[in-house]
Amino acid sequence: MTVPAVVLAAPASGSGKTTLATGIMGALTDSGARVAPFKVGPDYIDPGYHGLATGRVGRNLDAVLARPELIGPLYQHGSRGCDIAIIEGVMGLFDGRIGSGEPATGSTAHIAALLGAPVVLVVDVRGHSQSLAALLHGFATFDPRVRIAGVILNQVGSERHAEVLREACDRAGMPVLGCVPRLDAATVRSRHLGLVTAREGGAGAIAARDAMVALAREHIDLGAIRVLARASTRDEAWDPSAAIAPALTGPAPASARIAVAAGPAFSFVYAEQDELLRAAGAELVRFDPLTDPLPADSTALILPGGFPEEHAGALAENTVVRAQIRDAIERGMPVHAECAGLVYLARDLDGHEMVGALDLRARFGNRLVLGYRDAIALAPSASFEAGERITGHEFHRTSIDAGPAAATAGHAAWGWRAHDGTAAREGLVHRGVHASYLHTHPVARPAAVARFVQRAAARAGAAA
Numbered sequence: 001m002t003v004p005a006v007v008l009a010a011p012a013s014g015s016g017k018t019t020l021a022t023g024i025m026g027a028l029t030d031s032g033a034r035v036a037p038f039k040v041g042p043d044y045i046d047p048g049y050h051g052l053a054t055g056r057v058g059r060n061l062d063a064v065l066a067r068p069e070l071i072g073p074l075y076q077h078g079s080r081g082c083d084i085a086i087i088e089g090v091m092g093l094f095d096g097r098i099g100s101g102e103p104a105t106g107s108t109a110h111i112a113a114l115l116g117a118p119v120v121l122v123v124d125v126r127g128h129s130q131s132l133a134a135l136l137h138g139f140a141t142f143d144p145r146v147r148i149a150g151v152i153l154n155q156v157g158s159e160r161h162a163e164v165l166r167e168a169c170d171r172a173g174m175p176v177l178g179c180v181p182r183l184d185a186a187t188v189r190s191r192h193l194g195l196v197t198a199r200e201g202g203a204g205a206i207a208a209r210d211a212m213v214a215l216a217r218e219h220i221d222l223g224a225i226r227v228l229a230r231a232s233t234r235d236e237a238w239d240p241s242a243a244i245a246p247a248l249t250g251p252a253p254a255s256a257r258i259a260v261a262a263g264p265a266f267s268f269v270y271a272e273q274d275e276l277l278r279a280a281g282a283e284l285v286r287f288d289p290l291t292d293p294l295p296a297d298s299t300a301l302i303l304p305g306g307f308p309e310e311h312a313g314a315l316a317e318n319t320v321v322r323a324q325i326r327d328a329i330e331r332g333m334p335v336h337a338e339c340a341g342l343v344y345l346a347r348d349l350d351g352h353e354m355v356g357a358l359d360l361r362a363r364f365g366n367r368l369v370l371g372y373r374d375a376i377a378l379a380p381s382a383s384f385e386a387g388e389r390i391t392g393h394e395f396h397r398t399s400i401d402a403g404p405a406a407a408t409a410g411h412a413a414w415g416w417r418a419h420d421g422t423a424a425r426e427g428l429v430h431r432g433v434h435a436s437y438l439h440t441h442p443v444a445r446p447a448a449v450a451r452f453v454q455r456a457a458a459r460a461g462a463a464a
Contacts, residue, residue: 003036003079004229005117006149009089009108009136014216015124016154018046021088023216024225026053026209028084031222036079040108041090042393042439044305052209057271061087063114063442064097064106064391071114072235074272074443080237084229087117093139093331095147097372102143106372109146116232118149118176120225126155129164130412136172140335152178152220178220181402181446219404240275247450248280256282256456259298263288265315266340268305270375273442273449280453289344290314294324300334300382300456301325303341304441309364309398315344329357329431334382334455337435340425343398345435358410358428358435359403363439369394373438374387378425379411381434382455383448390445392438400437402428414438 008021029035037050037058043066047058058393061071079085089108096104121139125132140148145401151174156162162179165231169176216222221235255407258277260269266289277284285295294301308315329335336366337345346360347353354362373392377384384390392414413427413436427436432455442449 002087002231002233003080003082005075005085005087005115005231006016006225006229006382007040007087007089007108007112007115007117007119008122008152009093009112009119010122010124010158011139012092015122016180016248017088018049018120019020019212020122020152020154020178020220021086021211022049022053022209023214024220024222025050025086026213027035027084027177027220027222029054029218030213030217030227033084033226034082035083036082038075038078038085038087039090040087040111041106041191042395042441043090044270046088047256048267049126049205050086050210051398052205053213057273061111061443062441062458063108063110064100065393066113066443068105068110068137070238070443071111072233072355073238075115075231075233076235077239078245079270084226085231086244087111087115089119093119093121094142103145109143111144112147113145114233118147118228118229118230120228121148121151123151123173124155125161125165126157126182128168129214130168130171132165132168133171136174140174148174150175150177150224152176152180154178154180155182156180175224175307177224178216180215180219183215211374222410224431238272238443240272240279243281243446244276244450247447249450249454256299256453257295257297257460258282258284258300258302258453258456259295260284260302261288261304261341261344262286263290264306265290265308265311265344266304266306268339268439270441270443272310276442279454280450282453282456289318289321291318293321294328296335298328300452300462301328301336303335303337303344305339305341306351307419308340308343308354311347311353315349315354316352325355326357329355329433332432332459334432334452334459335434336452337433339396339437339440342400342435342437344398345433349404357433358430360402360428361403362398364398367399369399373414373416375414375416375426375438378413379429381413381429382432383434383452384445385451388448390440392436392440393441394437396437
């Protein structure tokens with residue numbers, strides 16, 4: 001049975017999607033509904049707030065990283081056992097990968113069409129009056145594959161303003177499902193890559209969640225949201241065991257004990273990664289490099305993305321784990337490091353000592369590097385074979401300067417063509433390390449997950 005869904009989208013970024021989606025998720029959860037939370041696109045931060053709101057793992061639906069044919073199965077997997085799914089969109093409704101066709105691949109419209117789910121448009125109405133009717137008419141008629149079932153008016157200035165906007169919505173034939181006033185209580189602190197993560201926000205994040213829920217409960221018609229929810233996909237649910245099985249070259253290993261960095265500095269992980277690793281036979285042991293040592297008897301290490309620049313001093317102070325990781329790499333431990341993980345393995349970050357396993361220096365800057373990359377693996381590693389192709393995503397404001405040893409002791413991890421056609425090389429493969437700024441989604445690369453687990457098990461066997 002397919003769980004019904006509602007997609008919350010907007011005409012543009014910054015319209016309040018996260019606040020209202022999180023509030024609706026939490027309000028429905030508090031009323032007794034089992035809510036499946038989803039986020040369109042590669043973003044790691046919003047799903048953390050979705051998880052805080054629902055008590056369930058927030059998941060991503062990205063048709064670029066995970067391919068369009070996997071969206072239905074991933075939705076079925078993530079919504080199993082729930083009453084309703086709330087899907088927060090990305091950017092504007094029709095914004096996706098540039099040059100990928102109509103609807104743009106990875107756009108909120110694309111995901112809504114693949115799932116057959118209705119869209120509720122969140123409009124920041126500051127500066128809007130009667131012309132709102134034209135905007136709604138344009139969005140409702142732009143693509144017949146996308147059904148906009150209603151609108152939530154956000155940042156309404158007054159009762160008179162609300163009255164004028166409702167008249168405009170009536171003229172466009174668009175039901176109003178909420179009228180949210182201008183308030184600051186539900187604002188979540190943000191920084192250079194978006195919102196402060198729920199993992200870092202602590203009590204402030206919980207207070208923001210409660211404020212978002214109160215806002216939705218008071219100003220949004222939650223009953224109407226539940227009534228209009230639909231989904232027409234009939235795909236079989238994605239199964240991590242079935243996905244990993246063809247990639248395993250033998251029985252699932254019993255000796256792969258993989259340490260996974262976690263905590264405030266390393267929080268960017270897709271939920272399906274753990275599921276695939278465990279399906280491949282791995283035991284996962286989480287640790288926080290801010291305070292913890294490397295877990296005993298680890299046979300491999302995963303360093304996910306996150307915010308090392310926000311915690312550089314504390315990371316530098318944990319000299320024990322830095323030395324343990326450096327020594328483990330010298331002894332050949334398989335390591336998969338993404339973005340924050342790459343920076344952490346460098347010699348230093350803005351003068352703060354890091355692990356020093358790679359002859360790289362990292363620094364924080366003002367330039368945002370953002371976008372999907374169609375990449376090819378330039379060297380074999382514990383995760384990828386040379387020549388393997390994959391689509392990944394970059395999202396960072398740090399940069400890396402390579403020292404002379406990086407060029408002689410390792411190989412670039414990835415190569416791709418930039419938008420202007422020039423060749424780009426990025427990341428580093430050194431000993432058992434695959435380190436890169438590129439975030440990848442594990443559902444698109446089960447063979448890489450299986451390979452990593454089996455290399456971890458082989459290392460354990462060799463040490464026995």
